Amino acid sequence: MSFLLSLSRFIDALNEKIGSGVSWALFISVLICTGNALVRYVFHTSSNAWLEIQWYLFSAIFLLATSYTLRRNEHVRIDVVVGHFSKRTQVWIDVFGFLVFLLPMTLLVLYYAVPYAWESIHNQEVSSNAGGLIVWPAKLLIPAGFLLLTLQGISELIKRIGFLQGKVDASAFDKHSTTPEEEIEAIKAANNLN
Template structure:
């Protein structure tokens, strides 16, 4: 089990790095969107390529960021219900959810996404819009994103099982987000406003 826990930590580290890196794609999408809107309204001109690159960047953020979100336990859940149970019961619920919902769904999408992307790569598919971009990089994001999500799902499953065996502390899979009070305090500290 210790070997699996080390694999889990490697997956976590990989997805953390990708999550941080892909967050810059959101900034790029916002800047491109802003620039495109300004050019469209000031000069009355635009390009479909600029619109499509925004979609590609947003797709990258969404598809490559899901594993990071799962890693940080920030995915959508029904905390109102699960919060009433003991930590062990919550872990069993997570194991059930990962085993019977997340991993089969991600595996099924991955199964269909690989040939979908491969056909696009082989045909060097281009956008049907005038001035559009090549399409295969965006389609390639689908299997990559769901492969990362599947790996993170396996990592989360390993951590939950490790917790039940007393080998992993719950802090390794609990939410990492700060409370609003903690965020305000961090801002005050950073700005020396105490």
């Protein structure tokens, strides 16, 4: 189990770094979107390449951030119902969900996405739009995102099994988001520094 927990920590660290990197893709996409809108309205011109870059960045944000979101336990859940159960029962529900829903779905998508992306890379597929970009980087994001999600699902499964064996504390997979009260305290603390 210690090897599996080490593997879980490695996967968690990988997805944390990728999640932090994806935040820059969001920032860059906002800049490109704003710049493209200004150029379109001021100079009455536009470029399909800039629109496609936004599409690539949005794809990266959504596909690569899913594993980060799962790592932080922020996906939409049935907490309204499950929240009334004991922590142990909640963990069993998670184990069931990972084994029956998450992992089979991600593996199925990977099964179809890898050849789909590979064919695009092999053919050096280019957008059919005038001035468009190569398409394979966007298609490669699909298997990359689902591979990361599969790995994070395995990591979460390892942590839940570790909890059931008494080797992992529940804090290893609790939600990482701040509560509204914590956000208010952070704002107050930041205002007191100014």
